[in-house]
Amino acid sequence: MSGSAAPAGPRRFIKPGTVVMCLRGRQAGKKAVILKTHESGIGGKKFPCATVVGIQRPPRQVKRGMSQSVIKxxxxxxxxxxxVNYSHFMPTRYTFTNAMQMVNVSEVEELLKKDVAKTEKKAKKREVGKAFQEHVLKSAGTTEKAAGAKWFLTKLKF
Known part of the structure:
Protein backbone atom coordinates (compact mmCIF):
# COMPACT_ATOMS: atom_id res chain seq x y z
CA MET A 1 0.00 0.00 0.00
CA SER A 2 1.25 3.47 -0.79
CA GLY A 3 1.36 6.31 1.72
CA SER A 4 -1.22 8.46 -0.05
CA ALA A 5 -4.87 7.50 -0.11
CA ALA A 6 -6.98 7.73 -3.24
CA PRO A 7 -9.31 10.74 -3.26
CA ALA A 8 -12.74 9.83 -2.04
CA GLY A 9 -15.65 10.10 -4.45
CA PRO A 10 -18.98 11.67 -3.58
CA ARG A 11 -20.41 10.27 -0.39
CA ARG A 12 -23.98 9.25 -1.17
CA PHE A 13 -25.07 8.91 2.45
CA ILE A 14 -24.04 12.48 3.32
CA LYS A 15 -26.86 14.53 1.86
CA PRO A 16 -29.02 17.47 2.93
CA GLY A 17 -31.43 16.58 5.73
CA THR A 18 -29.21 13.89 7.29
CA VAL A 19 -28.81 14.17 11.07
CA VAL A 20 -25.15 13.99 12.16
CA MET A 21 -23.25 13.94 15.45
CA CYS A 22 -20.40 16.45 15.68
CA LEU A 23 -17.22 14.80 16.95
CA ARG A 24 -14.69 17.64 17.29
CA GLY A 25 -14.53 21.19 18.56
CA ARG A 26 -16.89 23.23 20.68
CA GLN A 27 -19.93 21.35 19.37
CA ALA A 28 -18.52 17.86 20.06
CA GLY A 29 -21.39 15.56 21.03
CA LYS A 30 -24.04 17.90 19.62
CA LYS A 31 -26.53 16.89 16.94
CA ALA A 32 -26.81 18.79 13.67
CA VAL A 33 -28.57 18.62 10.30
CA ILE A 34 -26.73 18.91 7.00
CA LEU A 35 -28.03 21.81 4.92
CA LYS A 36 -25.58 21.68 2.02
CA THR A 37 -22.54 19.59 1.07
CA HIS A 38 -19.34 20.93 -0.48
CA GLU A 39 -17.41 17.96 -1.95
CA SER A 40 -14.52 20.04 -3.28
CA GLY A 41 -14.34 22.45 -0.36
CA ILE A 42 -15.54 26.01 0.03
CA GLY A 43 -13.52 29.21 -0.11
CA GLY A 44 -10.17 28.71 1.62
CA LYS A 45 -11.20 25.27 2.90
CA LYS A 46 -9.77 22.71 0.47
CA PHE A 47 -11.31 19.72 2.22
CA PRO A 48 -14.81 18.27 1.74
CA CYS A 49 -17.16 19.88 4.23
CA ALA A 50 -20.84 20.46 4.89
CA THR A 51 -22.85 23.42 6.08
CA VAL A 52 -24.78 22.31 9.16
CA VAL A 53 -27.29 23.78 11.58
CA GLY A 54 -27.41 22.14 14.98
CA ILE A 55 -28.82 22.23 18.47
CA GLN A 56 -26.47 23.96 20.91
CA ARG A 57 -28.92 23.74 23.81
CA PRO A 58 -31.89 21.33 23.63
CA PRO A 59 -35.22 22.11 25.32
CA ARG A 60 -35.25 21.13 28.98
CA GLN A 61 -37.80 19.06 30.87
CA VAL A 62 -41.03 20.80 31.83
CA LYS A 63 -43.13 19.76 34.83
CA ARG A 64 -46.71 20.49 35.76
CA GLY A 65 -46.08 22.81 38.72
CA MET A 66 -43.93 25.29 36.76
CA SER A 67 -45.15 28.77 35.94
CA GLN A 68 -45.67 29.85 32.33
CA SER A 69 -42.60 32.10 32.35
CA VAL A 70 -40.37 29.23 33.55
CA ILE A 71 -41.88 26.86 30.97
CA LYS A 72 -41.25 29.39 28.20
CA VAL A 84 -17.82 21.07 9.33
CA ASN A 85 -15.18 18.78 7.80
CA TYR A 86 -16.61 15.38 6.81
CA SER A 87 -14.16 13.64 9.13
CA HIS A 88 -15.43 15.65 12.10
CA PHE A 89 -18.99 14.35 12.13
CA MET A 90 -20.73 10.99 12.12
CA PRO A 91 -23.90 10.55 10.06
CA THR A 92 -26.85 8.81 11.72
CA ARG A 93 -29.76 6.84 10.28
CA TYR A 94 -32.14 9.73 10.96
CA THR A 95 -33.21 12.45 8.56
CA PHE A 96 -34.78 15.76 9.46
CA THR A 97 -36.29 17.12 6.25
CA ASN A 98 -38.28 19.83 8.05
CA ALA A 99 -35.01 21.59 8.87
CA MET A 100 -34.56 22.26 5.16
CA GLN A 101 -37.89 24.11 5.13
CA MET A 102 -37.18 26.01 8.36
CA VAL A 103 -33.78 27.36 7.27
CA ASN A 104 -32.86 29.17 4.06
CA VAL A 105 -29.52 27.64 2.99
CA SER A 106 -28.32 30.70 1.05
CA GLU A 107 -28.92 32.97 4.08
CA VAL A 108 -26.87 30.64 6.31
CA GLU A 109 -24.06 30.56 3.73
CA GLU A 110 -24.01 34.38 3.77
CA LEU A 111 -23.97 34.48 7.59
CA LEU A 112 -20.93 32.19 7.75
CA LYS A 113 -18.79 34.70 5.87
CA LYS A 114 -16.38 36.64 8.08
CA ASP A 115 -17.54 40.16 7.17
CA VAL A 116 -21.12 39.76 8.51
CA ALA A 117 -22.26 41.77 11.56
CA LYS A 118 -22.73 39.86 14.82
CA THR A 119 -26.17 41.37 15.38
CA GLU A 120 -27.35 39.94 12.06
CA LYS A 121 -26.02 36.48 13.02
CA LYS A 122 -27.73 36.63 16.42
CA ALA A 123 -31.04 37.63 14.88
CA LYS A 124 -30.91 34.74 12.40
CA LYS A 125 -29.94 32.25 15.13
CA ARG A 126 -32.85 33.45 17.24
CA GLU A 127 -35.23 33.08 14.26
CA VAL A 128 -34.07 29.53 13.52
CA GLY A 129 -34.21 28.65 17.23
CA LYS A 130 -37.85 29.75 17.36
CA ALA A 131 -38.63 27.67 14.26
CA PHE A 132 -37.07 24.57 15.88
CA GLN A 133 -38.93 25.33 19.12
CA GLU A 134 -42.29 25.56 17.30
CA HIS A 135 -41.51 22.28 15.56
CA VAL A 136 -40.84 20.62 18.94
CA LEU A 137 -44.14 21.84 20.34
CA LYS A 138 -46.04 20.74 17.21
CA SER A 139 -44.49 17.27 16.84
CA ALA A 140 -45.54 15.68 20.09
CA GLY A 141 -46.78 12.63 18.16
CA THR A 142 -44.90 9.35 18.02
CA THR A 143 -45.08 8.64 14.31
CA GLU A 144 -42.02 7.30 12.51
CA LYS A 145 -41.09 10.71 11.08
CA ALA A 146 -41.66 12.51 14.39
CA ALA A 147 -39.46 9.98 16.21
CA GLY A 148 -36.38 11.19 14.31
CA ALA A 149 -37.15 14.83 15.08
CA LYS A 150 -37.81 13.94 18.73
CA TRP A 151 -34.46 12.14 18.99
CA PHE A 152 -32.74 15.10 17.33
CA LEU A 153 -33.98 17.49 19.99
CA THR A 154 -33.20 15.34 23.05
CA LYS A 155 -30.00 15.79 25.01
CA LEU A 156 -27.30 13.21 24.31
CA LYS A 157 -26.74 10.88 27.29
CA PHE A 158 -23.39 9.18 27.72
Missing amino acids: KKQKVGVFFKH
Missing part, protein backbone atom coordinates in the same frame (compact mmCIF):
# COMPACT_ATOMS: atom_id res chain seq x y z
CA LYS A 73 -37.62 29.78 29.32
CA LYS A 74 -37.02 26.03 29.55
CA GLN A 75 -38.43 25.37 26.07
CA LYS A 76 -35.95 27.70 24.34
CA VAL A 77 -33.67 26.05 21.81
CA GLY A 78 -30.14 27.29 21.14
CA VAL A 79 -28.77 26.71 17.61
CA PHE A 80 -25.46 26.97 15.78
CA PHE A 81 -24.40 27.26 12.12
CA LYS A 82 -21.06 25.90 10.96
CA HIS A 83 -18.99 24.50 8.09
Whole structure:
Protein backbone atom coordinates (compact mmCIF):
# COMPACT_ATOMS: atom_id res chain seq x y z
CA MET A 1 0.00 0.00 0.00
CA SER A 2 1.25 3.47 -0.79
CA GLY A 3 1.36 6.31 1.72
CA SER A 4 -1.22 8.46 -0.05
CA ALA A 5 -4.87 7.50 -0.11
CA ALA A 6 -6.98 7.73 -3.24
CA PRO A 7 -9.31 10.74 -3.26
CA ALA A 8 -12.74 9.83 -2.04
CA GLY A 9 -15.65 10.10 -4.45
CA PRO A 10 -18.98 11.67 -3.58
CA ARG A 11 -20.41 10.27 -0.39
CA ARG A 12 -23.98 9.25 -1.17
CA PHE A 13 -25.07 8.91 2.45
CA ILE A 14 -24.04 12.48 3.32
CA LYS A 15 -26.86 14.53 1.86
CA PRO A 16 -29.02 17.47 2.93
CA GLY A 17 -31.43 16.58 5.73
CA THR A 18 -29.21 13.89 7.29
CA VAL A 19 -28.81 14.17 11.07
CA VAL A 20 -25.15 13.99 12.16
CA MET A 21 -23.25 13.94 15.45
CA CYS A 22 -20.40 16.45 15.68
CA LEU A 23 -17.22 14.80 16.95
CA ARG A 24 -14.69 17.64 17.29
CA GLY A 25 -14.53 21.19 18.56
CA ARG A 26 -16.89 23.23 20.68
CA GLN A 27 -19.93 21.35 19.37
CA ALA A 28 -18.52 17.86 20.06
CA GLY A 29 -21.39 15.56 21.03
CA LYS A 30 -24.04 17.90 19.62
CA LYS A 31 -26.53 16.89 16.94
CA ALA A 32 -26.81 18.79 13.67
CA VAL A 33 -28.57 18.62 10.30
CA ILE A 34 -26.73 18.91 7.00
CA LEU A 35 -28.03 21.81 4.92
CA LYS A 36 -25.58 21.68 2.02
CA THR A 37 -22.54 19.59 1.07
CA HIS A 38 -19.34 20.93 -0.48
CA GLU A 39 -17.41 17.96 -1.95
CA SER A 40 -14.52 20.04 -3.28
CA GLY A 41 -14.34 22.45 -0.36
CA ILE A 42 -15.54 26.01 0.03
CA GLY A 43 -13.52 29.21 -0.11
CA GLY A 44 -10.17 28.71 1.62
CA LYS A 45 -11.20 25.27 2.90
CA LYS A 46 -9.77 22.71 0.47
CA PHE A 47 -11.31 19.72 2.22
CA PRO A 48 -14.81 18.27 1.74
CA CYS A 49 -17.16 19.88 4.23
CA ALA A 50 -20.84 20.46 4.89
CA THR A 51 -22.85 23.42 6.08
CA VAL A 52 -24.78 22.31 9.16
CA VAL A 53 -27.29 23.78 11.58
CA GLY A 54 -27.41 22.14 14.98
CA ILE A 55 -28.82 22.23 18.47
CA GLN A 56 -26.47 23.96 20.91
CA ARG A 57 -28.92 23.74 23.81
CA PRO A 58 -31.89 21.33 23.63
CA PRO A 59 -35.22 22.11 25.32
CA ARG A 60 -35.25 21.13 28.98
CA GLN A 61 -37.80 19.06 30.87
CA VAL A 62 -41.03 20.80 31.83
CA LYS A 63 -43.13 19.76 34.83
CA ARG A 64 -46.71 20.49 35.76
CA GLY A 65 -46.08 22.81 38.72
CA MET A 66 -43.93 25.29 36.76
CA SER A 67 -45.15 28.77 35.94
CA GLN A 68 -45.67 29.85 32.33
CA SER A 69 -42.60 32.10 32.35
CA VAL A 70 -40.37 29.23 33.55
CA ILE A 71 -41.88 26.86 30.97
CA LYS A 72 -41.25 29.39 28.20
CA LYS A 73 -37.62 29.78 29.32
CA LYS A 74 -37.02 26.03 29.55
CA GLN A 75 -38.43 25.37 26.07
CA LYS A 76 -35.95 27.70 24.34
CA VAL A 77 -33.67 26.05 21.81
CA GLY A 78 -30.14 27.29 21.14
CA VAL A 79 -28.77 26.71 17.61
CA PHE A 80 -25.46 26.97 15.78
CA PHE A 81 -24.40 27.26 12.12
CA LYS A 82 -21.06 25.90 10.96
CA HIS A 83 -18.99 24.50 8.09
CA VAL A 84 -17.82 21.07 9.33
CA ASN A 85 -15.18 18.78 7.80
CA TYR A 86 -16.61 15.38 6.81
CA SER A 87 -14.16 13.64 9.13
CA HIS A 88 -15.43 15.65 12.10
CA PHE A 89 -18.99 14.35 12.13
CA MET A 90 -20.73 10.99 12.12
CA PRO A 91 -23.90 10.55 10.06
CA THR A 92 -26.85 8.81 11.72
CA ARG A 93 -29.76 6.84 10.28
CA TYR A 94 -32.14 9.73 10.96
CA THR A 95 -33.21 12.45 8.56
CA PHE A 96 -34.78 15.76 9.46
CA THR A 97 -36.29 17.12 6.25
CA ASN A 98 -38.28 19.83 8.05
CA ALA A 99 -35.01 21.59 8.87
CA MET A 100 -34.56 22.26 5.16
CA GLN A 101 -37.89 24.11 5.13
CA MET A 102 -37.18 26.01 8.36
CA VAL A 103 -33.78 27.36 7.27
CA ASN A 104 -32.86 29.17 4.06
CA VAL A 105 -29.52 27.64 2.99
CA SER A 106 -28.32 30.70 1.05
CA GLU A 107 -28.92 32.97 4.08
CA VAL A 108 -26.87 30.64 6.31
CA GLU A 109 -24.06 30.56 3.73
CA GLU A 110 -24.01 34.38 3.77
CA LEU A 111 -23.97 34.48 7.59
CA LEU A 112 -20.93 32.19 7.75
CA LYS A 113 -18.79 34.70 5.87
CA LYS A 114 -16.38 36.64 8.08
CA ASP A 115 -17.54 40.16 7.17
CA VAL A 116 -21.12 39.76 8.51
CA ALA A 117 -22.26 41.77 11.56
CA LYS A 118 -22.73 39.86 14.82
CA THR A 119 -26.17 41.37 15.38
CA GLU A 120 -27.35 39.94 12.06
CA LYS A 121 -26.02 36.48 13.02
CA LYS A 122 -27.73 36.63 16.42
CA ALA A 123 -31.04 37.63 14.88
CA LYS A 124 -30.91 34.74 12.40
CA LYS A 125 -29.94 32.25 15.13
CA ARG A 126 -32.85 33.45 17.24
CA GLU A 127 -35.23 33.08 14.26
CA VAL A 128 -34.07 29.53 13.52
CA GLY A 129 -34.21 28.65 17.23
CA LYS A 130 -37.85 29.75 17.36
CA ALA A 131 -38.63 27.67 14.26
CA PHE A 132 -37.07 24.57 15.88
CA GLN A 133 -38.93 25.33 19.12
CA GLU A 134 -42.29 25.56 17.30
CA HIS A 135 -41.51 22.28 15.56
CA VAL A 136 -40.84 20.62 18.94
CA LEU A 137 -44.14 21.84 20.34
CA LYS A 138 -46.04 20.74 17.21
CA SER A 139 -44.49 17.27 16.84
CA ALA A 140 -45.54 15.68 20.09
CA GLY A 141 -46.78 12.63 18.16
CA THR A 142 -44.90 9.35 18.02
CA THR A 143 -45.08 8.64 14.31
CA GLU A 144 -42.02 7.30 12.51
CA LYS A 145 -41.09 10.71 11.08
CA ALA A 146 -41.66 12.51 14.39
CA ALA A 147 -39.46 9.98 16.21
CA GLY A 148 -36.38 11.19 14.31
CA ALA A 149 -37.15 14.83 15.08
CA LYS A 150 -37.81 13.94 18.73
CA TRP A 151 -34.46 12.14 18.99
CA PHE A 152 -32.74 15.10 17.33
CA LEU A 153 -33.98 17.49 19.99
CA THR A 154 -33.20 15.34 23.05
CA LYS A 155 -30.00 15.79 25.01
CA LEU A 156 -27.30 13.21 24.31
CA LYS A 157 -26.74 10.88 27.29
CA PHE A 158 -23.39 9.18 27.72
